[in-house]
Every structure is written in C-alpha cells, then in structure tokens.
Amino acid sequence: RKxxxxxxxPFNVPEGATVAFNCTYSNSASQSFFxxxxxxxxxxxxxMSVYSSGNEDGRFTAQLNRASQYISLLIRDSKLSxxxxxxxxxxxxxxxxxxxGKGTMLLVSP
Amino acid sequence: xTGVTQSPTHLIKTRGQQVTLRCSSQSGHNTVxxxxxxxxxxxxxxxxxxxxxxxxxxxxxxxxxxxxxxxYSSELNVNALELDDSALYLCASSSKLxxxxxxxxxxxxxxxxxx
Numbered sequence: 001r002k003x004x005x006x007x008x009x010p011f012n013v014p015e016g017a018t019v020a021f022n023c024t025y026s027n028s029a030s031q032s033f034f035x036x037x038x039x040x041x042x043x044x045x046x047x048m049s050v051y052s053s054g055n056e057d058g059r060f061t062a063q064l065n066r067a068s069q070y071i072s073l074l075i076r077d078s079k080l081s082x083x084x085x086x087x088x089x090x091x092x093x094x095x096x097x098x099x100x101g102k103g104t105m106l107l108v109s110p
Numbered sequence: 111x112t113g114v115t116q117s118p119t120h121l122i123k124t125r126g127q128q129v130t131l132r133c134s135s136q137s138g139h140n141t142v143x144x145x146x147x148x149x150x151x152x153x154x155x156x157x158x159x160x161x162x163x164x165x166x167x168x169x170x171x172x173x174x175x176x177x178x179x180x181x182y183s184s185e186l187n188v189n190a191l192e193l194d195d196s197a198l199y200l201c202a203s204s205s206k207l208x209x210x211x212x213x214x215x216x217x218x219x220x221x222x223x224x225x
Binding site for chain 2: 040046
C-alpha cells in the first residue's frame, strides 16, 4: 500500500460545480495533514492544513478521519482559477518530514 | 511569494556528470528539506537539514548528498547522474518557531534534465 493515495483524476468540472478529493494514508503515527496546490510547472503551495474537527477556508473545506486514515477536500463553486493539481500531504516518516500523494488534477471549464 | 529561492532554474547535464543545486531558505527558517518530483508524480523526500546536520533521509542512494550552511542556505549534490534523475528538484524551508515544524514553504524549483 502506498503511503499516501489519492484519486487518480483528472477531474473535469464546469464552473460553479462542487468537487471532492479523497486521500488515504498508511502511517497511523502521522500527526499533521495538509492540502497543497500545484500549478503546472510551478512549486507546491500550501492550500490549507487539515484539523481533526474539520476546517473551512472560504470555498474550501477539509475533513480528517483519523480512525479511517482518510482526508478529504471539498471545493464549492469552482472557479477557472482552481484548475491545478491538489496534493494530499501527511507528516512522516520522521518528525518534520512530509510525504506527498501523487496529486489529483482538477480542470475547471467555462 | 515564500521567500525561498533556488538556483539555477534550469540545468541540462549528461549521464555520469555531477550537479550542485542551491537553496536559500526563508528568513528565520532553520530547516531545509529537499524533494525530487518526477513528471506526473508527487514530490519525493530526499533529505532534510536542521542547523547544519542531516535530520532525516528518504530512500535515495548515497550519490545524493547535501550541506547546510550557518546562514541556513543549503546545497544538494548529485554525483554520477542517471537519466532517471531528470526531475524538478524542490527545496522547502520551515522553522520550529514559526508555523511549526510541519509547515513547509517551497522554492520555485530547479528543473534538471539528464541526457
């Protein structure tokens, strides 16, 4: 089993749609969880941290289920500018290192 | 922008050569991590430096080595380049004081092509 697995994608959605990304992780000792966004040929940028209670940032909602080792990201009212690859990230192995999923590409069309 | 810089932006080498990539961390950040991102893949952890000492290493061979300097800038060296080393090399800085040890901020990367 891969350490961090994500939906293979790509996801093609129209503007205004709601889209959900799923992620599972294998290291039960992981304590920190993130979603990063990566535009084509650019560096990953932190989108949001994911907390056990769930958290929201504008149109973006992240959820964490530690028992199932599952993380999700919901994007509401998709914009053209949301087109990017979304990377699920957990800490480990080691205290301050990060393990990335392969990423899920989102394409939002007019 | 994150304040993390990398040089060069692009590099072309041939098999068997050696390469050095450089990274300047964000001001106040004492931890630098290096990642390799092959096309269509997520970044893979190479190693991390904290206060000039290696603080963790991923599944990469010894021909991948690094350094961190007193000003917390860092170098990644790769010897005996192979075709599969062609990738985007990302540097990320973080600090145990600012934002916690897990929040990493990435530089723009160095795109290495090995012919």
